[in-house]
Amino acid sequence: MEQPMLAMKNISKAFNGITVLDSVDFSVRKGEVHALMGGNGAGKSTLMKILTGVYTADQGEILIDGKPVVIKNTDDARKNYISMIFQEFSLIPTLTVAQNIFLTREDKTSFGLLNDKECVAKTRNLLKELEVDIDPNELVGNLGVGYWQMTEIAKALSQETKILVMDEPTASLTKKETEILFSFINQLKAKGYAIIYISHRMDEILEICDRITILRDGKHVATEDCKQIDLDMVIQYIVGSGMDKAFEWVEREYDKTASPVLEVKNLNLGSKVQDVNFNLYPGEIVGIAGLMGSGRTETVSAVFGTGPKDSGDIIVNGQKQNIKNASDAVKAGLALIPEDRRVQGLVLEHSVKDNIMLPILSKMQKGLLIDDKKANKVANDFVKKLNIKTDDIYKMTNLLSGGNQQKIVLAKWLANDPAVLMLDEPTIGVDIGAKTEIVDVIRELADSGKAILVISSELPELLALSDRVLVMHEGRIIKELQRREINTEEELQHAIQGF
């Protein structure tokens, strides 16, 4: 057996007496892409933070090329050629690409001043070598998300690196950008880097990774060759038991003769949304598929009044609505769960309860004051109903995991009992366990008679949920498919690409 480039042995870590990692073994070979998977709270990030020196392990050792090393802080990690690409980007939007890449490591002139020309030249070479087309003098803030990612990687590689950790690198990338990233990762692999790839997206992992290690509840569950493993096995390992049917489509029963609850007619917004028409029926789940930039998000925000529209009618339950802002939309019985829940959906510094109460404060009033008993009851009911994992309803939402945050956003809008629920990428950045729960909640809501519109870039999820799929391409709905007519994910993929 070849000696691994990195071996973490018997790593344990506890916070305040609670064990987060329990004697975990993890190793990566040279030229290998190794996936690290597990639900939220499984210990992936803690393990990587120990590797990169953010935390120190209570017990265990780290070996690089067979030699034990001590990593006490991020500087130590750097010295041992370990770099991490963070999920929350570590770039400064107000500096240029070259300035970011060489921040704190700039070349100096003989007078000790910054030699930006040299840094720009080096950056240009680096980017050329990596075959990335970015202007070193462009401000990072002006770059698209995909290029942020590339810049981030270029930054990591500008220092001598052997081990590269990527945390959810494709979370905000389009299909095209993901492809570019993958060919890039393959290049790095060929050059002999050891890459640790953290992701929730199974299809990607099976495509790009050589081996996969799965953690659950702070313990090492399995390390397998990617060629010898399939989706069901991985899900089995992650959830432990009985969730393998999560992403299977269930043909749902609903009244197909009812009159539509939402009608959108001739919706237009420049070239972004062109002549969009669709209906939603009570109890129905409709998916919108399309590439990023195909007009999906613009369409729902125009319907909801949070985005602009040039023309178009929104009709709810046969009544034409004049929706100018979100508050009009809520009154009309619509709800939208936006794409970026952290920015648009939650007040992160507020408690679970306060967040759930926000849209329904007026219903909780008793005279001029908030009826605390009633509010607590409503909040507690939602926590129970949606299985939100929190100590109590007073916990700050930024202390919860992504999946639980998303459930709170759901609760927040359900509290208002909307007739139509629109969800933009409801499971982005959420672990598989929470994902299946969210899928279940959405199905339950539809069963209770609500009309649901889901935007998702994850086709398995879209296929699992939808009764009907609208395919958008360059601002138009180019296809409307009954779920029954779609046999495979590939068929839908083709439709999305505009063929």
Added chain:
Amino acid sequence: MQSKDSNTTVNDTVAVGSHSVKGFKGLDWRDYIVYLAFIGVIIYFSVTLHDQGFVSTDNLLNIIRQTAMISLMGLAMTFVISTGEIDLSVGSIAALSSLTAALTLQAGYGMMGGVAVGLGTGLLVGLVNGLLVTKLAIPSFLVTLGTMGTVAGLAMWITDTAPVPIVDSTFNFVFGSGDIGPVPILLVWTVAATIIAHILLRKTSFGRQTLATGGNESAARFSGVKTQRIKLLVFLGSGFMAGFAGLLYAGRMHAGRFTFGEGDELSVIAAVILGGTSLFGGVGTVIGTVIGSLMIGTINNGLIIMGLDVSQQMIIKGLIIILAVAFGKKAIKR
């Protein structure tokens, strides 16, 4: 991909103006609003006040003299605001420093003693500000609001509001009153400090890390920037320059006085923001600050020559600042 500009021409000289490093096609006039506004103001007064002597060398040099202290404090404030912080205590520091310097001179410790104590006073307050912001994590707005009051009180208390005359003619010459040939010494100080500050911000690791800290503090920290140290340093710098401004007030007026620098913090912050430095941090321009300061000074000067009274001056000055910032809005957004 909206991100890629096809024009990759790099215009290095743009660095003077602001954060923008685009080619000529990507040039955004809003980045240069303060320069355009400044030219506009000069032209307007030159035409309307030509006969009252606005364009005379004497008057123009006078504007330089009147704005020197604001400019110098603005230079340091540019760094403070670039990190996303603020320093409200500069005006009070200038007053206290003018007094401590004057008292030291009066006590016979000589010019060097006076200068050292004046600057030391500024550094000390800056250190207190910086430590409170970094060690206790109190927002700088509150910390410096507190020190602004405390230091102003100290300045009144130290001599029981009495001014302290300065008879050291060398001190008075070097710090404010002197002219080298036709050039006021205040202009020399302003130009020298501007060049140093510009190089510091654009060409040194300290400057780059200052901008990085304000651009995204956690990202900067992950990149190895010692953001707390940077913040401490910018507050030290701000205190030092405010102390220096105090020396200049003292030298120019031949006295230390608790009223010097009163309300300067607002003019200084206005100059910095007008110049194009982002109130949210991450974007800073030293040259812009000096132009911003000169513009405020020019407007003041022009309005006085026009014969407007103080109340009218204040109204017009306020409106011009709001207009300029509103037009240059892009610059203060992320």
